[in-house]
Amino acid sequence: MSLIQFQQHRELDLIGVGRLCIDLNANEINRPMELTRTFTKYVGGSPANITIALSKLGKKTGFIGRIADDQHGRFIMNYLQECGVDTSNVVKDLSGSVTGLVFTEIKSPEECSILMYRDNVADLKLEPGDVSEAYIKRAKAILISGTALAKSPSREAVFIALEYARKHDVVVIFDIDYRPRTWVSLAEVGAYCRLVAEKSDIILGGREEFDLLEDLAGQARDDRETANMWFEHRAKIVLVKHGGAGSTAFTRDGQVLKGVTYKANVVKTFGAGDSFAGAFIYGLMNGLSVEESQRLGAASASIVVSSHSSSDAMPTIEKIQALIQSAN
Ligand SMILES: Nc1ncnc2c1ncn2[C@@H]1O[C@H](COP(=O)(O)OP(=O)(O)OP(=O)(O)O)[C@@H](O)[C@H]1O
Numbered sequence: 001m002s003l004i005q006f007q008q009h010r011e012l013d014l015i016g017v018g019r020l021c022i023d024l025n026a027n028e029i030n031r032p033m034e035l036t037r038t039f040t041k042y043v044g045g046s047p048a049n050i051t052i053a054l055s056k057l058g059k060k061t062g063f064i065g066r067i068a069d070d071q072h073g074r075f076i077m078n079y080l081q082e083c084g085v086d087t088s089n090v091v092k093d094l095s096g097s098v099t100g101l102v103f104t105e106i107k108s109p110e111e112c113s114i115l116m117y118r119d120n121v122a123d124l125k126l127e128p129g130d131v132s133e134a135y136i137k138r139a140k141a142i143l144i145s146g147t148a149l150a151k152s153p154s155r156e157a158v159f160i161a162l163e164y165a166r167k168h169d170v171v172v173i174f175d176i177d178y179r180p181r182t183w184v185s186l187a188e189v190g191a192y193c194r195l196v197a198e199k200s201d202i203i204l205g206g207r208e209e210f211d212l213l214e215d216l217a218g219q220a221r222d223d224r225e226t227a228n229m230w231f232e233h234r235a236k237i238v239l240v241k242h243g244g245a246g247s248t249a250f251t252r253d254g255q256v257l258k259g260v261t262y263k264a265n266v267v268k269t270f271g272a273g274d275s276f277a278g279a280f281i282y283g284l285m286n287g288l289s290v291e292e293s294q295r296l297g298a299a300s301a302s303i304v305v306s307s308h309s310s311s312d313a314m315p316t317i318e319k320i321q322a323l324i325q326s327a328n
């Protein structure tokens with residue numbers, strides 16, 4: 001029996017929950033933001049990127065989120081629809097909120113950062129009443145982004161989504177997705193993310209992100225100890241991402257799988273985690289082993305870090321397979 005039981009008859013493969021934003025990626029690369037004058041606009045936000053990745057891989061996806069009632073909000077809505085993401089549960093926020101913006105700085109292939117504008121953003125205005133039980137029960141899986149827990153009412157909306165998912169056997173995938181500018185304190189990150197991690201089937205994060213959840217007061221924990229901690233709860237797969245060094249997946253049935261990486265012609269490093277997650281989830285949903293799914297994730301990430309955008313560059317399965325074959 002496979003590790004993760006997706007309810008195969010469900011009409012939607014994955015519903016993303018949380019952030020829908022705009023990425024403004026520097027056109028003049030290899031220089032600091034202070035000297036950057038022009039940017040290209042893309043849809044962004046980690047859960048949006050992952051949902052778009054799955055859609056481009058041919059999966060049926062939907063999204064639960066709020067967008068601002070402005071030009072950027074409409075740009076996001078149009079792009080999701082062009083990608084085939086169902087937007088029936090994306091709500092226009094009428095409270096005067098704005099679209100979250102992310103300016104990306106590409107100083108060198110090794111040194112990239114993001115500058116987030118997150119005051120009064122629409123995505124964090126998601127309300128419990130926006131989350132439909134009937135919608136969630138149509139899906140095989142939901143993807144929760146940790147950043148959506150940073151503030152109320154989005155935080156409560158996520159807990160409601162989680163409750164409906166559990167009630168209807170919808171697989172819960174939690175990407176810790178820690179974004180410092182959004183949170184009030186590290187204590188809150190740990191407290192709220194732990195509550196979701198305890199109820200999740202698959203947990204994805206970087207080493208530092210897991211350290212935040214485990215409340216270790218600065219002591220680094222070993223990946224295996226991390227995985228064991230979450231296996232005491234509901235998790236069946238814990239995946240720790242290690243940037244250019246790959247990833248390690250732990251499974252509840254005792255496997256420890258080191259993920260390969262593929263050579264990239266790195267333009268920028270952000271987008272790696274989201275593209276990895278999209279193709280990794282695709283692999284699991286298609287019944288591939290965890291190791292094969294990690295391979296798809298790594299190949300997708302190598303394509304995206306070699307491109308200028310995150311969402312727009314999410315590859316098709318043919319492109320991923322061609323890269324894997326050319327590397328063999
Ligand atoms: N420089 C690179 N070259 C090739 N593959 C990479 C590179 N960086 C990351 N990857 C691939 O992407 C996966 C995820 O990367 P990473 O650990 O940086 O995720 P992340 O921290 O969530 O990324 P992000 O910067 O998007 O938040 C890695 O496990 C690896 O397979």
Ligand SMILES: O=C(O)C[C@@H](O)[C@H](O)C(=O)CO
Pocket residue numbers: 019021022023043044045046047049102114270271272273274310311
């Ligand atoms: O998650 C965000 O809000 C920013 C992303 O859209 C951006 O592309 C990125 O950092 C991906 O890792």
